[in-house]
Amino acid sequence: MKTIGVLTSGGDAPGMNAAVRAVVRTAISLGMTVKGIRRGYAGLIENDIFDMDSRSVCDIINRGGTVLYTARCPKFRTEEGVLEAVENCKKHGIEGLVVIGGDGSFKGALQLSRHGVPCIGVPGTIDNDIGCTEYTIGFDTAMNTAIEMIDRIRDTAQSHERCSVIEVMGRHAGYIAVQTGIAVGATAIMVPEVPVSMESIIRKIKTAQRNGKKHFIVIVAEGVGGVEDIAKQIMAATDIDSRATVLGHVQRGGNPTLRDRLRATQMGYEAVQLLNQGKGNRVVAYQGSSVVNYDIEDALQMKKCFDERMLKIALETAI
Ligand code: ADP
Ligand code: F6P
Numbered sequence: 001m002k003t004i005g006v007l008t009s010g011g012d013a014p015g016m017n018a019a020v021r022a023v024v025r026t027a028i029s030l031g032m033t034v035k036g037i038r039r040g041y042a043g044l045i046e047n048d049i050f051d052m053d054s055r056s057v058c059d060i061i062n063r064g065g066t067v068l069y070t071a072r073c074p075k076f077r078t079e080e081g082v083l084e085a086v087e088n089c090k091k092h093g094i095e096g097l098v099v100i101g102g103d104g105s106f107k108g109a110l111q112l113s114r115h116g117v118p119c120i121g122v123p124g125t126i127d128n129d130i131g132c133t134e135y136t137i138g139f140d141t142a143m144n145t146a147i148e149m150i151d152r153i154r155d156t157a158q159s160h161e162r163c164s165v166i167e168v169m170g171r172h173a174g175y176i177a178v179q180t181g182i183a184v185g186a187t188a189i190m191v192p193e194v195p196v197s198m199e200s201i202i203r204k205i206k207t208a209q210r211n212g213k214k215h216f217i218v219i220v221a222e223g224v225g226g227v228e229d230i231a232k233q234i235m236a237a238t239d240i241d242s243r244a245t246v247l248g249h250v251q252r253g254g255n256p257t258l259r260d261r262l263r264a265t266q267m268g269y270e271a272v273q274l275l276n277q278g279k280g281n282r283v284v285a286y287q288g289s290s291v292v293n294y295d296i297e298d299a300l301q302m303k304k305c306f307d308e309r310m311l312k313i314a315l316e317t318a319i
Helices: 016-029 040-045 079-091 103-114 139-160 175-184 198-210 227-238 248-252 258-276 296-301 308-316
Strands: 003-008 033-037 049-052 096-101 119-123 163-168 188-190 216-221 242-246 282-287 290-295
Touching (some): 003 040, 016 033, 016 096, 040 079, 079 103, 096 103, 103 119, 103 296, 119 258, 119 296, 139 163, 139 248, 139 258, 163 175, 163 227, 175 188, 175 216, 175 308, 188 198, 188 308, 198 216, 198 227, 216 227, 227 242, 282 296, 290 296
Parallel strands (some): 003 033, 096 119, 163 216, 163 242, 188 216
């Protein structure tokens, strides 16, 4: 393969830039030419494609967001959209493509691979909700941002002896909620994977209250939602003044942590090695302490087991 493309797709995640940098620099080291595609699959359809060189990725390893921009592109879900994208790849001589994004983006990569453009997926999403990989780029940074924000909320909750109910991101997944919940010592954690009743949460808060606890943090995954209502229910049942906060997009920004820069560089490097070996229709993933790779279709079938023990640890250490 002489010319490859790179794009970022779906929700942005801190560390995507480090992955783009690794892809570009690895490809150049192997003597390849690299084309950057702006705004994910939308740029591929709209022909927003440009030449990249080693200097195009200067000073981005430390930056959040994605210099390639990102988008959600409904048209790419249609045969017509995929065919236009394939045509544009041909026009630019793109023989292989690195797609940095979540599992929606990998489904797009599967379509492109089937239409003759070999793709390698690199997992990038703060949610860490991709079945085939223990780690997705952006997860660590998002959680570090979340705990910094929650520590601040804790100061005011402690001063006013309140209960703070805080929503963290995670569209369908509670991974951010559980790990963040452990790190901030949350009294209760609500995740979509393990339903829990309001009665049991209120019971726990009341028991802790009887033991002298005066301020509380309840972490709610976005996939559960309803923080305003949860705060009202806690207030009504316990008389503890309660407030709701949605952390929102603050969790998606900021400079990537060491872990995200490292994983992004390792996985971006591996993606280009695969293309250089003539391999396509693969996803790179992080398992154990290694970067591995899977067929995209197999990867999309893989399910991640929610670690209920982590939830147990969180709840038993916050009483
Ligand atoms: P993520 O990659 O973070 O999971 P999305 O689910 O929004 O984010 O997917 C990103 C983009 O990938 C979509 O906007 C669409 O262009 C493409 N995509 C998602 N699902 C499919 C699909 N089944 N077929 C083709 N393209 C898809
Ligand atoms: O998938 C990452 C994520 O941040 C989810 O946690 C969240 O539900 C979603 O993206 C929000 O996406 P946006 O606001 O960009 O549409």
